[in-house]
Amino acid sequence: MGDFKIGDTVQITGTTMTGNVGTVVHFDDEREKILVRITDVTQNYFSADELKAFSG
Structure with a gap:
């Protein structure tokens, strides 16, 4: 879903x-x-547009 995969922060x-x-x-x-x-x-459900990749 989007550019995310399980395990992504x-x-x-x-x-x-x-x-x-x-x-x-x-x-x-x-x-x-x-x-x-x-x-x-x-934990909660979000749509892909409510998330961004996190890089510390």
């Missing part, structure tokens, strides 16, 4: 959780969403 740029950095863990092809895990207990 991304930064959230959308209106929810803006600025957080997490890891791509799943693609929901039906909804066209990407699941990003922020912490061990926090």
Whole structure:
């Protein structure tokens, strides 16, 4: 989905959780969403345009 693959580190740029950095863990092809895990207990789905690659 987009240029992302599972394991990529991304930064959230959308209106929810803006600025957080997490890891791509799943693609929901039906909804066209990407699941990003922020912490061990926090994760959320985002569209590809709400994410950008993170490089420390």
